[in-house]
Amino acid sequence: MILKRTFDFFISTMAVVLLLPLFLLLACLVKYKLGSPIFFKQQRPGLHGKPFHLYKFRSMSDKRDRDGKLLPDLQRYTPFGNFLRRYSLDELPQLFNVIKGDLSLVGPRPLLMEYLPLYNQEQARRHLVRPGITGWAQVNGRNAISWKEKFKYDVWYVDHQSFILDLKIILMTINKVIHSDGINQPGHDSMPDFKGSKENDR
Numbered sequence: 001m002i003l004k005r006t007f008d009f010f011i012s013t014m015a016v017v018l019l020l021p022l023f024l025l026l027a028c029l030v031k032y033k034l035g036s037p038i039f040f041k042q043q044r045p046g047l048h049g050k051p052f053h054l055y056k057f058r059s060m061s062d063k064r065d066r067d068g069k070l071l072p073d074l075q076r077y078t079p080f081g082n083f084l085r086r087y088s089l090d091e092l093p094q095l096f097n098v099i100k101g102d103l104s105l106v107g108p109r110p111l112l113m114e115y116l117p118l119y120n121q122e123q124a125r126r127h128l129v130r131p132g133i134t135g136w137a138q139v140n141g142r143n144a145i146s147w148k149e150k151f152k153y154d155v156w157y158v159d160h161q162s163f164i165l166d167l168k169i170i171l172m173t174i175n176k177v178i179h180s181d182g183i184n185q186p187g188h189d190s191m192p193d194f195k196g197s198k199e200n201d202r
């Protein structure tokens with residue numbers, strides 16, 4: 001665990017330094033094309049379900065209906081926002097989450113706080129390790145696989161995590177990002193909401 005945390009901190013810090021011009025460029029483009037705020041901030045469950053604030057570059061507009069309510073996600077995506085998501089550029093600010101210790105480079109993706117009471121005992125084991133920017137489920141289908149498959153991959157990672165496996169997942173992630181594989185499921189901006197294991201295991 002000490003080696004993993006040291007590796008995460010070192011690589012994330014170096015990445016932030018090297019990618020600083022890209023960070024600044026993307027921040028300016030988000031401000032110009034989508035307005036403020038530049039960052040999307042949301043509470044997510046971390047290690048052992050402890051909440052933290054996850055950061056991303058904003059990728060959706062704030063278009064609303066006649067009653068002032070935000071339109072569905074799919075109607076608020078712009079070509080620029082889709083570009084950010086296609087190449088995972090919106091997730092670059094999560095490197096700061098890794099530096100802080102909220103995230104690891106590799107681990108089960110942090111989902112929504114409201115999903116916590118919906119997991120069965122086996123699925124809940126995904127929180128026994130620090131969540132990651134990428135993970136075993138992401139390189140084996142990302143959002144194109146079912147919730148049942150995703151949780152199976154997450155728990156497999158918990159039981160088999162190693163430094164070598166993390167390196168393998170990082171290399172596989174680079175290939176996935178380049179080819180924009182598994183970004184979403186048809187009719188959804190990413191995946192349908194998780195309703196609980198019984199409903200989604202069908």
